[in-house]
Amino acid sequence: MGRWQPDSQGRLQEAALALYSERGFDQTTAAQIAARAGLTERTFFRHFADKREVLFGGSALLKERIVAGVAGAPAGDGPLAAVARGLDAAAAMMGEFRRDLSRQRQAVIVANPELRERELAKLADYAVAVADALRQRGVGEAQATLAAEAGMTVLRLAVQRWAGGDDDQDLSTIMRDSVADLRAVAASG
Amino acid sequence: MGRWQPDSQGRLQEAALALYSERGFDQTTAAQIAARAGLTERTFFRHFADKREVLFGGSALLKERIVAGVAGAPAGDGPLAAVARGLDAAAAMMGEFRRDLSRQRQAVIVANPELRERELAKLADYAVAVADALRQRGVGEAQATLAAEAGMTVLRLAVQRWAGGDDDQDLSTIMRDSVADLRAVAASG
DNA sequence: CACGCTGATGTCAGTGACTGCTATCAGCGT
DNA sequence: ACGCTGATAGCAGTCACTGACATCAGCGTG
Numbered sequence A, B: 001m002g003r004w005q006p007d008s009q010g011r012l013q014e015a016a017l018a019l020y021s022e023r024g025f026d027q028t029t030a031a032q033i034a035a036r037a038g039l040t041e042r043t044f045f046r047h048f049a050d051k052r053e054v055l056f057g058g059s060a061l062l063k064e065r066i067v068a069g070v071a072g073a074p075a076g077d078g079p080l081a082a083v084a085r086g087l088d089a090a091a092a093m094m095g096e097f098r099r100d101l102s103r104q105r106q107a108v109i110v111a112n113p114e115l116r117e118r119e120l121a122k123l124a125d126y127a128v129a130v131a132d133a134l135r136q137r138g139v140g141e142a143q144a145t146l147a148a149e150a151g152m153t154v155l156r157l158a159v160q161r162w163a164g165g166d167d168d169q170d171l172s173t174i175m176r177d178s179v180a181d182l183r184a185v186a187a188s189g
Numbered sequence C: 001c002a003c004g005c006t007g008a009t010g011t012c013a014g015t016g017a018c019t020g021c022t023a024t025c026a027g028c029g030t
Numbered sequence D: 001a002c003g004c005t006g007a008t009a010g011c012a013g014t015c016a017c018t019g020a021c022a023t024c025a026g027c028g029t030g
Helices: A008-023 A028-035 A041-047 A060-069 A079-096 A099-108 A113-136 A140-165 A171-188 B009-023 B030-035 B041-047 B058-071 B077-095 B099-110 B113-136 B141-164 B172-187
Strands: none
Touching: A008 A028, A008 A041, A008 A099, A028 A041, A028 A079, A028 B058, A028 B077, A041 B077, A060 A079, A060 A113, A060 A171, A079 A171, A079 B172, A099 A113, A099 A140, A099 A171, A113 A140, A113 B113, A140 B172, A171 B172, B009 B041, B009 B099, B030 B041, B030 B113, B041 B099, B058 B077, B058 B113, B077 B113, B077 B141, B077 B172, B099 B141, B113 B172, B141 B172
């Protein structure tokens, strides 16, 4: 066997989620997380840029999936329809994940302003990538950005309802409904 | 005259903007800002919760204006039209401000991820308040949130173009165009 | 098998954001 | 004259985060 326990990153993520849940984000130090994972504080910061980032491990992968969904949308799809394909991809990926973990993670995030801030930043980052994908489909600059941003807003609100709500509604269903609401809002005036 | 120089907050804000512009956000310490304002670091943190917040002084007032604009929209306005009234109010308020200062401030913000994060958080906060105002106008839960969030996205992108662009286009004009684009995106598919 | 290279980790010292507590002291009312 | 208040200074402490250097199992190479 190796010199060290395997999957340091994963252990740090688990330890962080557990401690943030138990004692709260503010009351948890990076050293405590590292200790729980059998590592040192220094190693924590080699794996994650800061204390918040440890909760957003799958972020890069999710972004890829969303962008792939948008880029792979049928040529006939309008901007918002293409974005909806990306949202389907996101729903599919998050559906694979254990629901209880998503719920726990989301609870920690909503409970802390700094973490909410980071979540918004992640979504804004996705939006930039999605807008780029839309532009490559020939969508105009302004509309690409707006469609992408609106889509990421839908994603955020849908995940909030999905992870925070008591109903067992399907994530992709919630998203589809939200996109429909968005269209209705824009149409109604 | 008083025991201290007047308007400590204002002096701190000016000093911070100047230093963030000159040396960058990361390369500026709170102590340096305070010193430039003739105060101590401790006093800086009595006025502002953290190093970022000093750039968002007018935030609460802007939020009030936007919400008032939404709440004061004619009864016949749909959700998005009402939000557009709030954006007009925002444009009016920012128009009073010196354009060069807005531009300088925006340049500092876009240059730093932490500050961009904070800007997003502020806008999300506005969105919650705007959604609340919409609900009081009888707009449904989901549509209120979506319209509010979309509106704040328009505000952010418009300010970016206004402060960052070379053209002298009117802020309220940019916003109106963006709202039109948003409607077009939702309608087109 | 000896040797050196690599990568993940540990150790340590340092900076700076932010906080809690205590001390000052002009202005102001009584 | 006297005490109260509010804005500030001063100081000590915690903790997030960083840079520099040390360690050492595993692995390839000769």
